[in-house]
Amino acid sequence: MPTTPNEKGDVARLLKEVTLLPTASIVDLGSGWGGMARFLAKTYPDHPVIGYEESWFPYLISKWMQWIRPLSNLTFKKENFYRADLSKVGLVYCYLFRAGALRVEKELLPKLPATAQLISLAFAFPNTIPIRQVPTMGLWNGAAYLYNSTRAD
Ligand SMILES: C[S@@+](CC[C@H](N)C(=O)[O-])C[C@H]1O[C@@H](n2cnc3c(N)ncnc32)[C@H](O)[C@@H]1O
Numbered sequence: 001m002p003t004t005p006n007e008k009g010d011v012a013r014l015l016k017e018v019t020l021l022p023t024a025s026i027v028d029l030g031s032g033w034g035g036m037a038r039f040l041a042k043t044y045p046d047h048p049v050i051g052y053e054e055s056w057f058p059y060l061i062s063k064w065m066q067w068i069r070p071l072s073n074l075t076f077k078k079e080n081f082y083r084a085d086l087s088k089v090g091l092v093y094c095y096l097f098r099a100g101a102l103r104v105e106k107e108l109l110p111k112l113p114a115t116a117q118l119i120s121l122a123f124a125f126p127n128t129i130p131i132r133q134v135p136t137m138g139l140w141n142g143a144a145y146l147y148n149s150t151r152a153d
Contacts, residue, residue, distance in 0.1 A: 003036050003095060003121065007144070010136040011036070011093070011119060012043070014146045017132050018117050020047060024090020027052065029081040029104065032095075034062025040093060041074035047090070049074045052081035086112060095121035102126060112149040120145045 003011075020026075026044055028037040031051025041049040053059040053076060062076045077084070082103075086092070089112060094104055101123035109118065109128065121144045124130065130145040 001095075002033050003039075004137075006137045007121060008036065008039050010134050010144050011039075011121060013134050014119055014132060014144055015043060017146055018091055018119075020044065020090040021115060022046075023088070024115070025050060025088050026091040026093070027081070027084070027086065027089050029092060029094040029108075030054075030096055030100070031062060031076060032058045034058075034065055034076060036093060036095065037062070037074060037076070038065065038071060040091075041071045045073055047073060050084075051076045052079050052084055054078065054080050082107060086116075089113065089116050092116060092118040093121070094118070096123060098123055109147070109150055114149055116149040118147045118149065120147070 025048045026040050028051040031037045031053045034051055037049055037051035051062060053062065059076060059078045066074060101120055105125035105128055122142045124145050125147060128147055130147050132146045133143045135143050
């Protein structure tokens with residue numbers, strides 16, 4: 001389900017709290033049609049943005065949009081994001097489903113760089129306290145959550 005303009009606005013409110021190191025990258029875990037990755041790439045033109053998507057159809061739509069309206073700092077990868085190298089990442093964004101959020105919390109959050117922050121739209125991590133959350137007016141009428149990496153380097 002692609003994000004709505006309202007949800008992008010809600011995420012933008014959380015982005016005001018995010019501090020990125022100059023070389024840090026931004027990733028969208030499960031970039032779908034690419035709309036949110038494009039929004040992030042426009043918001044942070046000096047940072048590389050990578051969208052990971054494992055399903056062919058949304059991936060091809062996102063590539064097609066890149067062909068029509070290219071953004072130089074944006075890349076899409078047809079890849080399972082659990083196998084991605086996230087060692088240089090500064091901001092992780094995801095909009096998954098309950099079990100997906102749980103798995104990201106368990107498997108990826110502890111491996112992120114100490115300076116990384118993570119935004120989960122609609123689905124909170126059940127065992128981590130967000131540093132901020134904003135209500136959203138999307139399909140789920142829930143919230144968007146901002147987390148710090150829990151890794152202690
Ligand atoms: C709800 S859509 C979110 C789209 C986009 N991030 C947004 O905010 O508009 C979730 C996407 O995650 C993808 N996805 C789920 N698990 C994945 C995985 N392990 N690796 C890559 N993509 C995955 C799904 O195929 C789906 O397109």
